[in-house]
Amino acid sequence: MNLTITQLSNRLNVPMDTIRYYERIGILTNVPRSANGNRYYDDRLQDRIEMILCLRNAGISIKSLKRYIELFQNGSDTLEQREQLLKDQRQTLLKKQRDINESLREINKTIRLYQSGFIRENEADLSDRKKRKLLMNTIDAILQRKSIRKFNDRPVSDDDLKRIIDVAKHAPSWINAQSVRVTVVRGARLEEIRKQHAELNNDENVHTSSVISYDGMDKWDERSQKNMMGWVANAQKQLGESWMKTAGQQSNRLFDAQAIVYLSLPVNYSEWSLIDMGLLAQSIMLAAFDLGIDSIPAFEFIKYPAQLAKHLELPEGELPIFAVGLGYRDAEFELNQLSADRMKSEDTFRLL
Numbered sequence: 169m170n171l172t173i174t175q176l177s178n179r180l181n182v183p184m185d186t187i188r189y190y191e192r193i194g195i196l197t198n199v200p201r202s203a204n205g206n207r208y209y210d211d212r213l214q215d216r217i218e219m220i221l222c223l224r225n226a227g228i229s230i231k232s233l234k235r236y237i238e239l240f241q242n243g244s245d246t247l248e249q250r251e252q253l254l255k256d257q258r259q260t261l262l263k264k265q266r267d268i269n270e271s272l273r274e275i276n277k278t279i280r281l282y283q284s285g286f287i288r289e290n291e292a293d294l295s296d297r298k299k300r301k302l303l304m305n306t307i308d309a310i311l312q313r314k315s316i317r318k319f320n321d322r323p324v325s326d327d328d329l330k331r332i333i334d335v336a337k338h339a340p341s342w343i344n345a346q347s348v349r350v351t352v353v354r355g356a357r358l359e360e361i362r363k364q365h366a367e368l369n370n371d372e373n374v375h376t377s378s379v380i381s382y383d384g385m386d387k388w389d390e391r392s393q394k395n396m397m398g399w400v401a402n403a404q405k406q407l408g409e410s411w412m413k414t415a416g417q418q419s420n421r422l423f424d425a426q427a428i429v430y431l432s433l434p435v436n437y438s439e440w441s442l443i444d445m446g447l448l449a450q451s452i453m454l455a456a457f458d459l460g461i462d463s464i465p466a467f468e469f470i471k472y473p474a475q476l477a478k479h480l481e482l483p484e485g486e487l488p489i490f491a492v493g494l495g496y497r498d499a500e501f502e503l504n505q506l507s508a509d510r511m512k513s514e515d516t517f518r519l520l
């Protein structure tokens with residue numbers, strides 16, 4: 169249906185001046201006029217304006233918008249360029265989204281300080297350390313921790329590494345056996361491990377010999393397979409086709425982790441120790457998170473245990489079974505934007 173500028177302005181809730189402005193700067197073209205000389209907007213123009221408003225709402229600049237419309241008018245030869253322009257815009261928006269999330273987190277923390285009465289009591293002396301102590305909320309930490317696949321080059325201090333392990337060792341363990349051994353590697357030794365890892369990964373004659381055998385997707389039950397496929401599809405949707413290549417490159421580089429915490433067990437360990445190990449690994453990641461340090465638990469780290477055992481100077485027969493990488497996230501890196509969905513509680517949880 170054709171609309172006058174007044175009707176269009178009312179329908180889209182946008183000032184008439186804005187509609188005229190879009191025409192003046194050339195992102196709205198060929199606006200027809202009726203016999204009495206007034207502009208009218210047919211379905212094609214209405215669609216165009218809606219698209220412009222949508223892109224403007226998403227924060228796209230007038231300059232990029234002009235470019236996009238220009239490309240659009242030049243037909244299907246420009247499909248790739250248009251896609252790229254939108255991808256660039258997506259990056260800008262993701263960055264904005266991250267900044268907003270960060271601000272929201274900070275605001276929520278401060279609101280909690282007011283609600284708890286902490287500000288009232290300590291207005292005169294609000295050091296960061298005091299705030300952090302009060303604010304560490306276990307549920308927040310569990311919800312906010314996520315696997316990081318590219319760390320920046322800021323090292324994790326030895327003090328922090330010691331603190332993380334000191335805290336995490338309070339994880340529960342079978343009859344308090346505490347059989348899991350922890351070896352943390354950083355600096356030059358880690359670089360040697362990283363170098364060898366890339367070489368082994370690139371050698372087609374070498375295969376993983378992880379202590380817990382590597383199980384391809386087909387080995388898992390149907391429900392897990394569905395989740396894994398969902399994760400892969402989600403990664404593809406969030407990051408585009410190239411995500412797998414990037415993930416592979418980062419795996420070769422051990423995610424640029426600045427410290428790796430290897431978890432090993434003496435030979436002939438009880439299988440219950442593996443449960444202890446899982447609990448310990450999560451405790452390590454949460455303790456790290458509390459100190460502002462990011463992490464990733466990964467099979468990738470322990471793909472070649474025999475070679476690693478030498479670097480780690482493990483006792484005869486002892487092999488690393490699992491590991492957690494630590495460091496500070498590279499906030500710009502696409503793969504670090506990935507957020508992994510969880511199943512609906514109804515699908516995993518039964519309250520009997």
Ligand SMILES: Cc1cc2nc3c(=O)[nH]c(=O)nc-3n(C[C@H](O)[C@H](O)[C@H](O)COP(=O)(O)O)c2cc1C
Pocket residue numbers: 313314315316317399464465466467468469507508
């Ligand atoms: C036992 C185990 C092994 C893992 N191995 C890898 C790995 O080799 N490479 C990787 O990129 N992520 C690995 N992950 C991370 C998972 O993909 C990640 O935890 C999952 O997708 C959920 O995402 P989130 O940790 O960001 O919440 C591993 C996680 C676990 C628990």
